[in-house]
Amino acid sequence: MKPEETVDFHIKTAWHAISRMYNQKAVDEGFTTSIGFVLININSKEGTPATKIAPLMGLEARSLTRMLKSMEEKGLICRKPDISDKRSVRIFLTPEGKRKKEKSIETIQAFNHSIREVVSERELEKFFGVFQKINQVIEKEQLKSIDSQ
Numbered sequence: 001m002k003p004e005e006t007v008d009f010h011i012k013t014a015w016h017a018i019s020r021m022y023n024q025k026a027v028d029e030g031f032t033t034s035i036g037f038v039l040i041n042i043n044s045k046e047g048t049p050a051t052k053i054a055p056l057m058g059l060e061a062r063s064l065t066r067m068l069k070s071m072e073e074k075g076l077i078c079r080k081p082d083i084s085d086k087r088s089v090r091i092f093l094t095p096e097g098k099r100k101k102e103k104s105i106e107t108i109q110a111f112n113h114s115i116r117e118v119v120s121e122r123e124l125e126k127f128f129g130v131f132q133k134i135n136q137v138i139e140k141e142q143l144k145s146i147d148s149q
Contacts, residue, residue: 007134018111025107029100035071036104038064042077044098047090049082076100 003009022033041056042048054064068091071077076097082088093101116124 011134021111022107026104029103031074031076031100034067035076036100036107038067038071039076039093039097039101040104040108042091042093042097042101044093044101047080047092050079050089050091053091071097 019033022036026033026036037057038053041053050064050068051061053059053068054061057064068077068079072079074096075094077091078094079089080092082090119127
């Protein structure tokens with residue numbers, strides 16, 4: 001089977017192209033795509049528990065820890081004890097973090113608008129349906145892997 005005949009080839013190449021495009025826009029603003037995705041996952045008003053961000057993004061907690069430290073050093077976030085659970089820490093956006101979050105959202109919305117200009121609603125529904133099935137296959141494969149251990 002040739003690479004271009006596999007599903008993962010098309011997913012990977014599309015994601016890399018999207019990621020490069022997002023990263024270029026992020027670099028122009030002085031941050032990275034990864035930081036932009038973290039910012040999007042932080043509640044602008046109430047903050048977000050630090051322990052909730054990694055699962056939202058499909059990251060390992062230790063990877064996120066380094067990124068949060070860097071974001072704090074850049075003045076994008078601040079950490080505060082959780083009022084309802086003193087053992088927990090909430091991550092809040094600084095004014096600059098809120099500005100970068102808005103830029104990230106604008107970039108994603110602009111890209112999605114561009115896609116919707118050339119892909120019909122019906123095609124998108126099929127596309128999303130195919131991805132749901134792909135994710136179901138992935139989950140099934142992961143369960144098989146866990147069961148065989």
